Amino acid sequence: xxxxxxxxxxxxxxxxxxxxxxxxxxxxxxxxxxxxxxxxxxxxxxxxxxxxxxxxxxxxxxxxxxxxxxxxxxxxxxxxxxxxxxxxxxxxxxxxxxxxxxxxxxxxxxxxxxxxxxxxxxxxxxxxxxxxxxxxxxxxxxxxxxxxxxxxxxxxxxxxxxxxxxxxxxxxxxxxxxxxxxxxxxxxxxxxxx
Amino acid sequence: xxxxxxxxxxxxxxxxxxxxxxxxxxxxxxxxxxxxxxxxxxxxxxxxxxxxxxxxxxxxxxxxxxxxxxxxxxxxxxxxxxxxxxxxxxxxxxxxxxxxxxxxxxxxxxxxxxxxxxxxxxxxxxxxxxxxxxxxxxxxxxxxxxxxxxxxxxxxxxxxxxxxxxxxxxxxxxxxxxxxxxxxxxxxxxxxxx
DNA sequence: TCCCTTTTTATGACTAAGTCATAGTAGTTG
DNA sequence: CAACTACTATGACTTAGTCATAAAAAGGGA
Numbered sequence: 001x002x003x004x005x006x007x008x009x010x011x012x013x014x015x016x017x018x019x020x021x022x023x024x025x026x027x028x029x030x031x032x033x034x035x036x037x038x039x040x041x042x043x044x045x046x047x048x049x050x051x052x053x054x055x056x057x058x059x060x061x062x063x064x065x066x067x068x069x070x071x072x073x074x075x076x077x078x079x080x081x082x083x084x085x086x087x088x089x090x091x092x093x094x095x096x097x098x099x100x101x102x103x104x105x106x107x108x109x110x111x112x113x114x115x116x117x118x119x120x121x122x123x124x125x126x127x128x129x130x131x132x133x134x135x136x137x138x139x140x141x142x143x144x145x146x147x148x149x150x151x152x153x154x155x156x157x158x159x160x161x162x163x164x165x166x167x168x169x170x171x172x173x174x175x176x177x178x179x180x181x182x183x184x185x186x187x188x189x190x191x192x193x194x
Numbered sequence: 195x196x197x198x199x200x201x202x203x204x205x206x207x208x209x210x211x212x213x214x215x216x217x218x219x220x221x222x223x224x225x226x227x228x229x230x231x232x233x234x235x236x237x238x239x240x241x242x243x244x245x246x247x248x249x250x251x252x253x254x255x256x257x258x259x260x261x262x263x264x265x266x267x268x269x270x271x272x273x274x275x276x277x278x279x280x281x282x283x284x285x286x287x288x289x290x291x292x293x294x295x296x297x298x299x300x301x302x303x304x305x306x307x308x309x310x311x312x313x314x315x316x317x318x319x320x321x322x323x324x325x326x327x328x329x330x331x332x333x334x335x336x337x338x339x340x341x342x343x344x345x346x347x348x349x350x351x352x353x354x355x356x357x358x359x360x361x362x363x364x365x366x367x368x369x370x371x372x373x374x375x376x377x378x379x380x381x382x383x384x385x386x387x388x
Numbered sequence: 389t390c391c392c393t394t395t396t397t398a399t400g401a402c403t404a405a406g407t408c409a410t411a412g413t414a415g416t417t418g
Numbered sequence: 419c420a421a422c423t424a425c426t427a428t429g430a431c432t433t434a435g436t437c438a439t440a441a442a443a444a445g446g447g448a
Contacts, residue, residue: 007424008423008424008425022259023255023259024252024255024256024259026404026405026406027405027406028404028405036425036426037425037426037427038426039425039426039427039428040424040425040426042406042407043424043425043426052405052406052407053405053406054248054251054405054406054433054434056255057248057251057252057255058218058251058255060254060255060258060259061217061218061250061251061252061254061255061258062218063258064254064255064257064258065216065217065218065254106324108311108312108315109311109315109324109325109328110304110307110308110311110312110325113304113307113308113311113328114304114307114308117302117303117304117307118302118304121302121303130300130303130332130335131303131304131332132331132332133329133330133331133332134303134307134328134329134330135327135328135329135330136327136328136329136330137326137327138324138325138326138327141324202394202395202396220433220434220435221434221435222434230396230397231396231397231398232397233396233397233398233399234395234396234397236435236436237395237396246434246435246436247434247435248404248405248434248435
């Protein structure tokens with residue numbers, strides 16, 4: 001019973017993983033993929049409380065529908081226009097609906113931060129990098145619809161640490177400025193300590 | 195025959211408009227809404243080339259999926275558990291899918307920032323507040339599924355400025371710490387300068 | 389008014405992707 | 419062997435459709 005149960009648990013894990021990866025899979029496809037019958041999949045979904053295809057699809061879809069009207073739902077953290085690892089980069093972000101403060105057309109600060117942070121991590125010359133700390137200034141409020149152009153420069157580098165400066169402008173007006181300390185990691189470091 | 199055709203055309207227009215507004219309507223709901231039979235709606239959809247509910251839902255859903263694989267997609271910036279304006283507050287955020295760095299289970303820094311920033315703005319004792327600057331440290335990587343508890347304290351206040359300190363923990367492990375300078379605004383200031 | 393055409397409904401047969409309940413089979417294990 | 423769990427099969431029902439065909443309703447115009 002041990003291996004059986006194990007194999008069942010493993011299948012459950014795998015099932016969740018697959019549906020996580022692609023919620024649009026039918027029971028039939030899942031059954032084929034996991035080498036069990038369709039009924040087993042249904043049993044699994046039942047015990048795991050996983051909703052059927054229709055529900056999954058619908059919940060995804062309604063996320064799209066509500067995405068724009070709800071307080072904070074960030075779609076993108078900017079489009080990477082240019083990225084020269086170790087040197088600098090450029091990112092563009094249009095301040096959209098859903099990034100704004102309720103009732104006012106001012107964009108919430110963390111969207112500026114997100115754009116800058118993404119850019120800073122991207123330009124750090126390493127396969128995998130994380131932000132360790134940051135000092136940021138929100139110089140001027142940003143309004144709905146404005147185009148945010150963030151420019152990053154790597155201004156310091158030693159071993160595993162890079163210091164990246166990001167300046168974001170709307171047209172010629174500086175709206176944000178930040179210094180990011182980005183550290184680069186090895187894979188084992190990322191995986192270590194559960 | 196003119197009015198009839200017109201009324202049919204009008205219905206077609208209305209149909210398209212409704213589906214545009216809410217693609218998740220069933221034929222039945224549409225039929226009721228437009229005061230015709232379900233068969234008529236189906237005929238209409240046929241002649242207008244409008245896909246059935248399943249298709250519409252699916253296409254919306256896959257829009258989400260493709261958006262998710264793109265740089266980053268932020269869902270929430272935390273659930274406000276407690277908020278004592280001018281004093282402090284507490285916010286909870288579960289590190290979900292789509293917040294993580296590609297391929298690794300580490301959550302991107304700006305989600306921590308977003309949670310903390312939202313909280314800092316919320317606890318600033320003012321109807322409308324904005325972050326002016328911040329100093330943040332990402333002390334420890336956060337993994338998928340972990341629960342982020344952010345605690346904010348207002349540690350300084352003068353006229354329009356509040357200084358808020360936010361400390362975020364996963365269980366007892368401190369993972370993020372930041373100081374936010376939050377300024378409060380009058381409505382006219384928010385509205386000024388287009 | 390009768391006739392003709394268009395429009396609208398109704399009907400039946402079928403599909404996909406499920407639900408739920410029940411029953412039967414296979415494999416392990418005390 | 420009996421008992422248990424895990425898996426598979428079966429049948430009846432559901433939703434939200436498809437397609438094709440037929441019948442009813444609603445205009446016209448002569």
